[in-house]
Amino acid sequence: MISRRGLLVGGGAVAGVAAAGAVGWELAPAPVTYRVRRTLGLLPEPWVPDVPEGTVRVEQVDSEHLGPIDLFTAVPAGYGDGAGLPVVVVLHGSSATAAGFRDLGLPRFVTAAVRAGAPPFVLAGTDDGPAGWVPVPGADPQAMLRDELPGWLDERGYDADRRALWGWSRGGYGALRFVEVEPDWPAALALFSPALHAGDPALADDAGLDALATLPWGLWCGEDDPFRDGAEALAAAAPTPPDPWVGGPGGHTRVYWNAQTVDMLVWLTSNL
Template sequence: MPEAPPPRLGRRRVLRAGGAVVGLGAAGAVGWELAPPSFTERLLGKLGIEPEAFVPDAPEGEVRLERVTSAAMGELDLFTAVPAGHGDGAGLPVVVVLHGASATAADLRGFGFGRFVTAAVEAGAPPFVLAGTDDGPAGWVASGDVDPPRMLRDELPGWLAERGFDGGRRALWGWSRGGYGALRFVTQTPDWARALALFSPALGPDDQVLSDLDVLTDLPWGLWCGEWDPFREGSVALAAAAPVAPDPWVSGEGGHTRAYWNSHTLEMLDGLARSL
């Protein structure tokens, strides 16, 4: 059974929580940069502020977690979320999400992603489906006999089409290790995605991927990374090395945390949906 979604929270509590996070961050930037995300989230908890406080107060539509068999990876989970009011999502384009190292596809509902999809559409984004799978032992790069890029390229579009979605219209979003995997994937498969969104991609300023970013000349892309994120230098280097600057390039107070990513997810999904 998938993890139960977090409780729905009203706008007033979301705004109070957001203000508290900004105040906390201004006082403790250095500590946040050096601390692992788990420490940051425990600190938020002591203040009564959970990352779920940034999940929008919107209903889920049809949310599924299914087991699929991949020739490239073996057994894995496939998560899909259709916005409320759009039935089973037939004919809708897809935003594919690549999760970070500490997550799996089974966690995506618990992160509130079904609600984010509905909230983005209710706010004016063209309707779309969100879909995500598990990664491999080395993340979203090939390792031994496990090949996540091959799965994304050759198998995921067919799984999406089998469920009635428009598997030919795809955008790609990744956070942390998933952000790095998404960047690597589009450099290797440049025609796969119509747009790209990267949240705090886990790369350093000297990573080899920065030497071959020609795909970003014609691919709409955006970049989000907080000022206290441990991968901040890599994001700055990525923005500087790209042939076309990210639009948007969002910084601001925040670390490598779900609270920061959640606070920017609606704006990101709106941009990706419009690209489809």
């Protein structure tokens, strides 16, 4: 296997792109993978809607469970500060941060989704913990989501009691583990390429998948995604299959995820 450093060394760049493609761009440092991809022209650019942003904020909040973290919020264009709007909470993947959501174009996806028919909503997300979205000694992102995030959203005037949950990659895995222990927290769940394989503890009989029996949930994972086997195993193990369950060509990339995001948000917010 080629090292990450090898991605930047001479002829190793091409091999590095192939290696990164095998495990998914999400699992390698985003600045490196995007720079190499643009330089070599091997992959298309992720699509981002050509629509305006609304009100976007990145604020630091102090979490009792995680310490200082960033809180991102995005209101669709034309809806002011978002007062009274319901919330879609997004859990990011391993190479992302809440402060980087704007660079990914997420505020424009909010506007595009509303223009495509979604009821107006606010997109909100925070940073994760040292092990992603699962608890470890000294850091509990699940407790932050449960005990603190609704209060922060309420303080900013949003309708924090109406909320849905979306996660991609490691955030998709974290969203699944969160609803296993807090099944009543979201009104609906959207998982983009959750980072799990068949046999993961999240799929065990006693893991809490019964939460998916009544919770509206959807699953999106490309046919070339390295976590496709885990997505199929999750769909088969859940007491109620995902609806929608979207596959199609694509890997563990923003190219695939961005192409699905507007339709996903329209579906997800229809449950709020």
